[in-house]
Amino acid sequence: MSSNAGTLFRITTFGESHGGAVGVVVDGVLPGMELSEADIQPDLDRRRPGQSRLVTQRKETDTVEILSGVYNGLTLGTPIAMMVPNLDQQSGAYDDMADTYRPSHADYTTEAKYGLRAVAGGGRASARETIGRVAAAAIARKMLAQHGIKVLGWVSQVHETVAKVDADTVTLRQVEADPTRCPDPDAAARMTVAIEGARSDGDSLGGTVTCVARGVPAGLGEPVFDKLEADLAKAVMSLPATKGFEVGSGFSAITMTGREHNDQFVPGPDGHPHTVTNYSGGIQGGISNGETIVMRAAFKPTATIASEQQTVTRDNAPTTLSAKGRHDPCVLPRAVPMVEAAALLVLADHWLRQRALNQ
Numbered sequence: 001m002s003s004n005a006g007t008l009f010r011i012t013t014f015g016e017s018h019g020g021a022v023g024v025v026v027d028g029v030l031p032g033m034e035l036s037e038a039d040i041q042p043d044l045d046r047r048r049p050g051q052s053r054l055v056t057q058r059k060e061t062d063t064v065e066i067l068s069g070v071y072n073g074l075t076l077g078t079p080i081a082m083m084v085p086n087l088d089q090q091s092g093a094y095d096d097m098a099d100t101y102r103p104s105h106a107d108y109t110t111e112a113k114y115g116l117r118a119v120a121g122g123g124r125a126s127a128r129e130t131i132g133r134v135a136a137a138a139i140a141r142k143m144l145a146q147h148g149i150k151v152l153g154w155v156s157q158v159h160e161t162v163a164k165v166d167a168d169t170v171t172l173r174q175v176e177a178d179p180t181r182c183p184d185p186d187a188a189a190r191m192t193v194a195i196e197g198a199r200s201d202g203d204s205l206g207g208t209v210t211c212v213a214r215g216v217p218a219g220l221g222e223p224v225f226d227k228l229e230a231d232l233a234k235a236v237m238s239l240p241a242t243k244g245f246e247v248g249s250g251f252s253a254i255t256m257t258g259r260e261h262n263d264q265f266v267p268g269p270d271g272h273p274h275t276v277t278n279y280s281g282g283i284q285g286g287i288s289n290g291e292t293i294v295m296r297a298a299f300k301p302t303a304t305i306a307s308e309q310q311t312v313t314r315d316n317a318p319t320t321l322s323a324k325g326r327h328d329p330c331v332l333p334r335a336v337p338m339v340e341a342a343a344l345l346v347l348a349d350h351w352l353r354q355r356a357l358n359q
Contacts, residue, residue, distance in 0.1 A: 003124075005235065005238070005345065006027075006028070006345060006346075006349045007226075007349055007353060008028045008349055008352040008353055008356065009026075009027075009028040009029070009140060009345065009348040009349040009351075009352050010026070010027040010028050010349075011024050011025070011026050011027075011132065011133065011136040011345065012024065012025045012027075013129055013131075013132030013133060013136075014132065015086075015128075015129070015131075015132070016118045016123040016124055016126070016128075016129075017086070017118070017122055017123060017124075017126030017128040017129070018086060018118070018123075019086060019118075020085065020086060021083050021084060021085045021086055022083075022084055022086065022128055022129060022131045022132060023081065023082050023083035023084055023131070023132050023135070024081070024082055024131075024132030024133070024135050024136045025079050025080070025081045025082075026069070026079065026080040026081075026082070026136045026139060027079050028348075028349075028352060029069065029075050029077065029080055029139055029143070030075065030077060030143065031074070031075055031076055031077030032074055032075065032077075033074065033075045033142065033143060033146075034073055034074060034075075035066070035070050035073065035074070035075050035080075035139065035142070036066070036070070036073055037063075037064050037065065037066055039138055039139070039142055040064045040066070040082065040135050040138040040139070041063070041064055042138070043134050043135070043137065043138040043141070043337050043340075043341070044062045044063075044064055044084065044131065044134055044135060044138070045062070046176075046334075046336070046337040047062070047130065047131065047134045047334055047337045047338065048061070048062040048334075049328075049334070054179050054180065054192065054195050054196070054328075054329070054330065054333055061087065062084050062131060063084065063085075064082050064083070064084050064135055065082065065083050065084075066080065066081070066082050067081040067082065067083055068080060068081045069081065080139065082132070082135045082136075084131050084135070086128070097119060097321070097323065098119045099313050099314045099315075100311055100312075100313055100314075100319060100321050101311050101312060101313075101314075102303060102304055102311065102321065102323060103303065103309050103310075103311050103321075104300075104303040105122065105125070105303040105304060106122060106125035107119075107122075110123070110125060111314075122304075125240065126240070127239075127240045127241070127328075127331065127334070127338070129240075130239065130240070130338045130341070133338065133341045133342070133345065134337050134338060134341045136341070136345060137340065137341030137342075137344040137345050137348075139348075140344040140345055140347070140348035141340075141344050143348055143351075144344065144347060144348055144351060147215075147217075147351070148215040149213060149214070149215045149216050149217075149347060149351070150213070150214050150215055151211065151212070151213045151214075151340050151343050151344050151347070152170065152171075152172060152175065152211070152212055152214075152340070153175070153181075153209050153210065153211035153212075153336045153337070153339045153340045153343075154170060154174075154175045154181055154182060154183050154209070154210060154211075154336060155180055155181045155182040155191070155207060155208070155209055155332045155333060155335075155336060156182070156207075156208050156209065156210040156296065157207045157208040158180070158182070158191040158194055158195065158205055158206075158207035158330060158332055159191075159194050159205045159206065159207060160194075161187050161190045161191050161194060162187065163182050163183070163184035163187035163188070164184050164187065165182075165183050165184055165210070167210065167212050167292070167294055168292070170183050170212075171183075175336070178192075179192070179333060180192055180195070180332070180333055181332070181333045181336045191207075191332075195329050195330045196329075198301075198329045198330065199329035201307070202305055202306035202307035202322075203301070203305055203307055203329070204301040204302035204303075204305050204327075204328070204329050204330060205301050205302075205329065205330045205332075206241075206243075206298070206299050206300045206301040206302075206330070206331075206332075207298075207299060207330065207332040208296055208297065208298050208299070208332075209296065209297045209299065209332060209335050209336055209339045210294070210295070210296050211294075211295050211296070211297070211339045211340060211343050212292050212293065212294050212295075213282070213292065213293040213343055213347060214292050216282060216288045216290070216292075216293055216347065217288065217290060218272065218287070218288055218289050218290035219287060219288060219354055220287065220288040220347065220350040220351060220353075220354055221283065221286045221287040221288055221350055222286065222287075222350075222353070223285065223286055223287070224286070226286075227283075227285075227286025227287075228283050228286055228287060228288055228293075228346070228350060229247045229281075229283045229286065229295075230286065231346045231349070231350070232245075232247070232293075232295060232342070232343060232346050233245045233247075235342035235343070235345060235346050236295070236297045236339060236342045236343075237297075238342075239297070239335070239338050239339070239342060240331075241299045241300050241302065241303070241331050241335070242297055242298065242299055242300075243298050243299065243300045244296075244297070244298030245295065245296070245297055245298070246281075246295060246296045247280075247281035247282075247283055247293070247294065247295045248278065248279050248280045248281020248282070248283070248294055248295075249261060249279040249280075249281070250281075250296060253279065256279075261279050262279075263275035263276065263277045263278060263279055263280050263284075263291075264276045264277070268290075272290055273290075274290065274291065275289070275291055278291050278292060278294065281293060281294040281295060282294060293343075295343070297335070297339050297342075299331050299332060299335055301330075302327055302328050302329060302330065302331055304323045304327045305323060305327070306322055306323060306324075307322065308320050308321070308322045309321055309322075
């Protein structure tokens with residue numbers, strides 16, 4: 001099972017949802033950078049379950065421990081291993097699913113590939129696997145911030161409610177002001193009502209996370225197969241429950257003409273060309289152009305729901321299932337730090353690749 005990603009900034013995640021722990025090994029972190037658990041924990045706190053009534057009520061502190069690669073508060077340049085224990089498993093809630101496949105979940109496909117699966121919590125298919133990605137991305141966040149690169153995501157849509165957000169000015173404080181992580185207060189209120197209604201009805205909702213990367217210099221990304229948006233798409237689409245990815249104008253570009261869509265260049269005050277518009281989303285020809293990178297990720301409604309659904313058993317016999325356990329009625333609030341993590345990991349990797357090219 002592939003569990004790693006990246007070329008120079010490389011991660012390997014490990015652990016199952018209801019195993020003893022989950023975590024990550026990070027290769028490629030430059031030596032001499034100050035690093036402690038306090039740098040990692042804030043991002044994990046944004047991802048953890050039980051943080052509001054809108055998400056799963058599994059009670060986990062998600063407290064990270066750095067096991068290697070740091071000495072006297074400084075990175076050594078050697079692999080950094082981090083671990084988060086699983087403390088609140090309720091594996092008995094999955095007993096009824098041992099011989100039954102949850103609709104639109106990874107149960108059947110995982111078993112078809114490997115011949116067996118970790119029933120409790122979905123194993124590696126659980127969003128709990130992303131703890132390792134978020135922890136590794138916290139290191140990438142600190143490294144990139146030292147070079148003026150900052151990444152921020154927010155919930156821009158839940159079901160039919162679309163937020164109005166200025167991508168150029170939105171702040172982390174605005175995003176974190178509401179449990180939905182939607183910085184539009186009116187839209188956030190409507191999202192809350194919709195999510196709570198879905199939970200009460202034994203159902204779930206999907207939506208969209210928008211993410212921006214500011215301060216990215218021109219030149220990151222590789223032509224052809226390792227284009228920056230291609231690697232961003234792979235990282236985002238490897239997150240659980242993702243179903244769509246866009247950069248810049250995305251699919252709306254088909255409604256525009258070339259004259260309307262082209263980002264015309266003007267001389268910039270910093271001595272570099274800048275664009276009047278940003279339909280390219282900060283990437284042209286697979287390489288960053290110095291403008292803000294803008295991307296969006298679409299998440300499906302949570303697959304595991306309490307409503308009765310038609311399914312089959314391992315013996316291919318028809319049956320019905322009303323899933324038990326604690327599940328997010330909408331993954332969007334907790335998906336924000338996951339999308340940020342995907343962007344941070346890719347940008348850190350390509351930043352190191354560009355640094356190596358210029359040395």
